[in-house]
Amino acid sequence: MKLTVLGKYGPYPKAGTGATSGYLLEEGDTKIALDMGSGTLARLMAATNLQDLSALYISHLHFDHTGDLLPLRYLLDDLDIKLNVITQYEDSDWYRVLFGSPRFNVINIDACTELKVGGLKLTFFEMKHPARDYAIRAEGEKTFVYTGDTKLCDELYRAAEGADCVLCGCAKPAGFTGPHMAGDDAVKFAEETGVKIIATHFAPSFNAEKDMPKHENIILAEEGKTYTI
Ligand SMILES: [Zn+2]
Incomplete structure (x- = not known):
């Protein structure tokens, strides 16, 4: 199983470089894109043929996780293909703007959903x-979890049980009180679970090398890098 980081920033990219949340998970022929933040479509196209993508997963509908869904439609038009998009239903105009295209085969999930996509079993928390x-x-040959955006919560512990790796939106300074995990939450989570964490969702102004708490099980996501899970 492999994970490529397409975009690691949020809520907007770093000046002159970078993209907001987007990743590519691969195991064998199964390829799932995770979120589609601004600047990630070009990198996704460089990483794989869109025809080979099994599905795209959208964790939640904030702009920094969905921005490139709109130009993606033009690409799907040119390729004349449909794409499986896995996400939650929301009765909102924004949901309809994002997903109301015949190019998207939308599969709505909730916490009770179990899906099989290629060789992977997918569940949601x-x-x-x-x-x-x-x-x-x-879950395939390895078990991988992507949090999207969250505070540290009990459901994350459930999601991560026995996992090999958690891609975690926790790249914030210790003591951060916004709607995301902070670096000290990540350390607590790593110590309590023993799971390997790839920390992501960097604020452009955050000096992670300096200000992210260090832990042997936590590495900092790097854009363009492919990790073996
Ligand atoms: Zn968010």
Whole structure:
């Protein structure tokens, strides 16, 4: 199982470089894109043929996780293909703007959903964030979890049980009180679970090398890098 970081920033990219949340998870021929933040579409196209993408997962509907969904439609038009998009239903105009395209085959999930996509079993866990967010757990030869955006919560511990790796939106300074995990939450989570964490969702102004608490099980996501899970 492999994970490529397409975009690690939030809520907006770093000046002159970077993209907001977007990742590509692969195991064998199964390829699932995770979120589609601004600047990630170009990198996704460089990482894989869109025709080979099994599905796209959207963790929640904040702009920094959905921005490139709109130009993606033009690409799907040019390729004349449909794409499976897994996300939660929301009765809102924004949901209809994002997903109301015949190019998207939308599959709505909640915390009770279990899906099989290629060789992966997918389950979902409701996190704690101002916009409803589901962590996705993908089980194949390895088990991988992506949190989307969340505070540290009991459901994250459930999602991460026995996982090999958690891609975690926790790249914030210790003591951060916004709607995301902070670096000290990540350390607590790593110590209590023993799971390997890839920390992501960097504020552009955050000097993570300096201000993210260090832990042997936590590494800092790097854009363009592919990790073996
Ligand atoms: Zn968010």
